[in-house]
Amino acid sequence: MSRRVSVFEPSQQASLPGDGSQHLHLYEEIYSWAPEEDVWLSICESADQRRLNSLLVEAFSPDRAPSERGIAALPGALSALRETILSPGKTDWADCRESVQNDEDQRTNYRANSMIALYNHLSWVHEVFKNVPGASITIR
């Protein structure tokens, strides 16, 4: 199952109908990305899969308020992810759906450790957006 990662920043503040004392904070999606592979396939143990799902998907669910899923919270999840990918035997390489044509006009399926690739990509996303005021992230 693939996931979608979105980064938001505060867009504008709109007044709710009434006396104008209540405000609605709007957020604008500034980056969106979805891997075309099932990133969980690389995790060997289902317990790790559940733990990382909780750290990544539940912690950054769109149901949560933007303040709870700020980009500053991402390094904690990345740290757990890093620990998993550096532990021997916790993740492995697997065939991807994506294929490529080789010099002999044949198609070969890519192989990837999609957890490492996801970690590297999320680290890059964090590096890019970490200082954007009010930036938040959803993973769904």
Add this chain to the structure above:
Amino acid sequence: MTPHTLATKTESARGLGQFFQSAGSKDVHVEVCEDRCFGESRWLDLGRIVLKPGSSEDGEDPTTTAIAFGFFEWRCADEESLHSEAFELLELKGPANEEQRAKARRALDSIAHAACRVGLIHPVLDAAALCDLPFRSPATVVVDTSAIVHGGLDFVVRFLYPMARIKVPAIAHMELLNSADNYFNMRRKGVKGGQRNWSGRALFEHALSQGGQRALLRLELQTDTEIERGRLGADPLRGVVEMGADPEDKKLGLSILQRSFADRLIFETARQHAAQCMQNHAVLVMTCDQGLARMTIAEGMQPLYFESGGYDSISGRVLTGTSFNPFTGRVYGVSLSSLLWELAVTFGMSRLRALSGDVFEVGAIGSSMPWKPYHAREDLLWSRLVCSAAAADVTASPGPPIRGAESQEPDIPKVGATARGERQGKAGGSRAAPEPGVAQPASRGYSGSYRFNPTRMLNLLAQLSQQGHLAIPEALAALDLASASQLDDYRNFLASGGFLVQRTSELRKTEWLDELWNAIAVVDTQGIAAQLLRVPSFERFISFIKAGTNAAIPGRALSTYIVLAEISCLGMNIPGERVFPTPANPKPLEFRDIALSAYRSLSLGAEDYVLTGLWLEALVRGFGIHPIVARQRLQESVLEDLLERYTEGSTPETRYRAHALHVLRLVGGKPVIEKVALFEGDLLLPGKSSVSIRLVRKDE
């Protein structure tokens, strides 16, 4: 000592494959050497490379595939240990060498820059700039030297082209050239010894100049990127380079650039280009120089700013050869050879070293490594494989031992064969292959599908037809294969059609192989089709495509069967649709009506030209007529005054780039398989472009 030989990245995959077969895929370290700064044969360890090959399916060599498509992990060395080891090699341990150590640290940042250039990591772009990417309308990116060296340029080419066009200002070339001059001056005059140790600076100039020039050469020679070249006279560049103020600089003949002037020239190039473009065409200056970015904003233009990551950005990390595209989420791969080539050019030499002592070396600069322009054009570097057991270089290696060659069994068991005993000379009737007393391969049951390179298969057929039999090493040489396991699919395909019989250590042809080769040698497509249909899997494939499905053949072998169907005029693949059967071969009169019917279904009127590719595909789809047959029948219809044909050449439509047909042709009397783009106007009329066609019935 085994000498280095010139090899391309692709050719090196064979040597690398032998290295991993000998050394195993664990405990392999990647190292670099700068012969003058570190000293000859003194190597800096950059971490471990772990190859992750898949299982051996369809006869392909998983190790070679893993090397070619990036199935590897690079476990990068820690920054602290890397610096410590480098300072030791550079002899910069003392407190007096702090200035050179600073230069050396910057030089070692080039390891991360090389990783970025090959695509293992991405430049950390400005958040606001990333929000606007990928470009939705054409834009021009003007790169400064930092963008070239630190991987920004390669990022644009890899992920933002073709919407992004590239402009490389002349001053960027000049800055790299100046750096290269400085490096070679130091190299000639000695970087160590004498009053000062210059090894830090020399290493920095080496990595900057060679890494940057490689990025520019790659842009020019290995990508189809559209590069804007402005007309900038020499005058503005005259005063930008000056002799360094340091007396040692003068002594060594080192020049420096006036930074602010160089930045201004970069910006002026961008502004000049913007003035020539449409108003809505964005022109961005890509840089990781804050000063240039600020000036660009202050002058009313957009920067594409990114942070230059140092070695700390990859220290202790695991980088993988396959990663996700940062915009589409699709997987892309970076070959292990690409990484080794980039590191070799950046530092002079790179190598993989196994604990067993096996070594695979790649060199770009060295006392025994001359350089010529054709090396750059073909991306050739000096490589060699040194195995601890038996030294052998890449080109001279006799290849790995042949699996099963020592078997006492009279016949080599077929890989992937089942016991179904599926065929018995279906296309060939009851005619038996000659060679009495030899087990008939057809009786063994070949129900699988086979994946092989049809062009290599032609070489094997030619050799077998000529010599009658080939020893396994000869067959491998004919196929230019390194691994005996890769021979299985070629052998089994031919055996399943009764074209050869297998002995323990040789392949022996049958009479049917001669018939197949004779048909191929004169491009007799009907004869080729009749012979190929002896192969059960091919016959099954053709019957399935007649029923409207490709399902007879698994995806990984499908391309082989498509090529065979196309060269035998039995079918054609239309990308995005399916493989269509093409059994029809109408008479000229009948063809005239079909051709006009297909033309009218596409044209807006009698005067209208339609894309020739669309017309040919309409004949395939609606009438089962192969383009080669259509070409012959059209020619006959014109000669018999049944049809008039008008053609036009124009710029081919790039959206149909993938629509191509494999055809068998004779080149210098030798049959070769060529891929002809259907929409580029090369197929219909020899020597004349016919991208579009208009047909008129002659008696109208």
